[in-house]
Amino acid sequence: MLKNKVLNILKSENLILSSDKVLVAVSGGPDSMCLLHILNEIKQDIGFDLLVAHVNYFLRKDSTEDAAYIEDFCKKNKITFFQKEINIEKFVKEEKIGIEEAARIVRYDFFEEIANKENVNKIAIAHNKNDVAETLIMNVLRGSGTNGLKSIQKVSGKYIRPLIEVEREEIEEYCKKNKINPRIDSTNSDNTYTRNKIRNIVIPYIKKEFNPNIVDGLSRLSRNSYRRVELH
Numbered sequence: 001m002l003k004n005k006v007l008n009i010l011k012s013e014n015l016i017l018s019s020d021k022v023l024v025a026v027s028g029g030p031d032s033m034c035l036l037h038i039l040n041e042i043k044q045d046i047g048f049d050l051l052v053a054h055v056n057y058f059l060r061k062d063s064t065e066d067a068a069y070i071e072d073f074c075k076k077n078k079i080t081f082f083q084k085e086i087n088i089e090k091f092v093k094e095e096k097i098g099i100e101e102a103a104r105i106v107r108y109d110f111f112e113e114i115a116n117k118e119n120v121n122k123i124a125i126a127h128n129k130n131d132v133a134e135t136l137i138m139n140v141l142r143g144s145g146t147n148g149l150k151s152i153q154k155v156s157g158k159y160i161r162p163l164i165e166v167e168r169e170e171i172e173e174y175c176k177k178n179k180i181n182p183r184i185d186s187t188n189s190d191n192t193y194t195r196n197k198i199r200n201i202v203i204p205y206i207k208k209e210f211n212p213n214i215v216d217g218l219s220r221l222s223r224n225s226y227r228r229v230e231l232h
Contacts, residue, residue: 018047023120028066028183031126051080057088130168133218149225
């Protein structure tokens with residue numbers, strides 16, 4: 001059961017301790033809603049406080065509905081909800097950077113702002129095993145060298161990723177079983193974005209033609225690369 005799997009990871013690796021104040025980054029999609037649902041279910045078992053942060057970039061006509069969906073979940077479960085609204089396309093033009101980089105800058109600045117104001121000491125991000133594989137491939141294609149093999153790690157300062165050992169299929173199954181109806185971002189199918197090309201084209205092709213377990217293999221490579229760096 002995924003909830004127990006995540007709870008065991010949190011406890012065995014001390015990712016979240018009693019009295020921690022945990023901010024969850026929630027987009028409204030399957031990954032982040034799965035993480036939010038699980039943390040809400042187990043917060044009493046560990047004894048931590050839970051808060052939620054959402055950024056509306058206004059990239060889609062229905063993006064405001066994403067925010068309303070998350071806020072409704074938070075109200076029903078008595079979770080403090082924070083939202084930032086920004087015209088990301090305008091920000092991109094002003095800063096002269098790519099939209100993916102711009103969105104990342106905005107949301108992490110927002111997380112840090114909340115953390116400082118609310119004395120948050122842990123920020124939970126819903127990266128999963130598939131994200132690790134995708135990021136590793138992106139890093140290799142960019143010529144990042146061996147350091148890029150580390151990809152995304154379970155812990156980075158105050159940032160924690162409780163779903164990093166979970167594949168996307170498990171997350172989708174959890175949402176289905178628990179009747180969570182996450183918001184679906186239509187831009188995820190837009191293959192003009194590099195990550196989407198890797199997610200929708202490259203990895204499925206490798207799975208079919210070379211290795212059906214490529215996601216697990218790349219995740220293992222990432223963990224081993226990180227450990228080698230730590231040892232040195």
